[in-house]
Amino acid sequence: MAATDPKKYLFNHTMLRIKDPKVSVPFYEKHFGMKVLGHYKFEQFKFDIYYLAYDHPESPYYGKPVWDRQGVLELTHNYGTENDANYKINNGNVEPHRGFGHICFSVDNIEKVSADLENGGVKFQKKLTDGRQKDIAFALDPDGYWIELITNHEAKLVANETNPSSYRFNHTMLRVKDPKKSIEFYTEKLGMRLFRTSKHENAKFTLYFLSYDKDFEVNDASRAGDREGLLELTHNWGTEDEADFSYHNGNAEPQGFGHLAITVDDIEAACERFNKIGVKFKKQLDEGGMKYIAFILDPDGYWIEVIPPYNLPLENHAKI
Numbered sequence: 001m002a003a004t005d006p007k008k009y010l011f012n013h014t015m016l017r018i019k020d021p022k023v024s025v026p027f028y029e030k031h032f033g034m035k036v037l038g039h040y041k042f043e044q045f046k047f048d049i050y051y052l053a054y055d056h057p058e059s060p061y062y063g064k065p066v067w068d069r070q071g072v073l074e075l076t077h078n079y080g081t082e083n084d085a086n087y088k089i090n091n092g093n094v095e096p097h098r099g100f101g102h103i104c105f106s107v108d109n110i111e112k113v114s115a116d117l118e119n120g121g122v123k124f125q126k127k128l129t130d131g132r133q134k135d136i137a138f139a140l141d142p143d144g145y146w147i148e149l150i151t152n153h154e155a156k157l158v159a160n161e162t163n164p165s166s167y168r169f170n171h172t173m174l175r176v177k178d179p180k181k182s183i184e185f186y187t188e189k190l191g192m193r194l195f196r197t198s199k200h201e202n203a204k205f206t207l208y209f210l211s212y213d214k215d216f217e218v219n220d221a222s223r224a225g226d227r228e229g230l231l232e233l234t235h236n237w238g239t240e241d242e243a244d245f246s247y248h249n250g251n252a253e254p255q256g257f258g259h260l261a262i263t264v265d266d267i268e269a270a271c272e273r274f275n276k277i278g279v280k281f282k283k284q285l286d287e288g289g290m291k292y293i294a295f296i297l298d299p300d301g302y303w304i305e306v307i308p309p310y311n312l313p314l315e316n317h318a319k320i
Helices: 021-032 110-119 179-189 267-276
Strands: 010-018 035-042 047-053 072-078 100-107 124-126 137-140 146-151 168-175 193-200 205-211 230-236 257-263 280-283 294-297 303-307
Touching (some): 010 021, 010 303, 021 047, 100 230, 110 137, 110 146, 179 193, 179 205
Parallel strands (some): 168 230, 257 303
Antiparallel strands (some): 124 137, 205 230, 280 294
16 A cells, blocks of 8 residues: 555645625635635536635745645635525524534634624624623624634734734534544544543533644643644534434535545545545545545545645636
């Protein structure tokens, strides 16, 4: 078997479907300081993709190609949805279609950022002053996806100011049915590391934070806000004992969240290894029209794209 080292993998991006790119892309640029690193048109498949990330000199992956970094947000637009009055995104948080929960940005001055968002007409699922947790907020993007706001404690705090160069696309949250199966999958099969567990007795759920970063101390959240590419798995107690229980993966109707993506060191070797250790595939590397990517499935049926660490051969697609 060819060589591949899961410790070299990256949590590259999270894909969300959007209704109108003329609304969603400027939303993330204006309100969260993200930059479009790539825009590709797949006219034969009737969709566009937009890759956004933080690319300031202070950003962890400044100057890196889209595929060779963490903290990328992929927005996918299927042609015509912007003109369909009945088209609505599934944000993953409404029964009976829960699954994906939210994306999260860490910011330098959460009070200032929250006020600016509210003054800019952005809606909130939870404001800082709501509920018991006064140190987090949840904004809503144009399609109703939840965006958690947390503090990047490593950033310099200046009263009544905010600096987008300190923002990070910190994590993506997925609900999981059985944490034992999911953690085994993401650690043993994908090579991530569980660095923090947060148990919430009163609300009966546990959060598990995983990352490809190697320098986290176990159960130490220090500097977590300064990172990108974290995965939060949320387990609501008891779901693992319900035989008929399952989460919505975002790709069955109604659609919304699409997939996570990992960059691997050698895609042929990685897919060979995945096959050998029994990972389920949605799309094998040699299937379909795109022979340079694969899709695997996690224990809850969430799709995970597997991509190589170089620019994908998109020369047949128009880059804008």
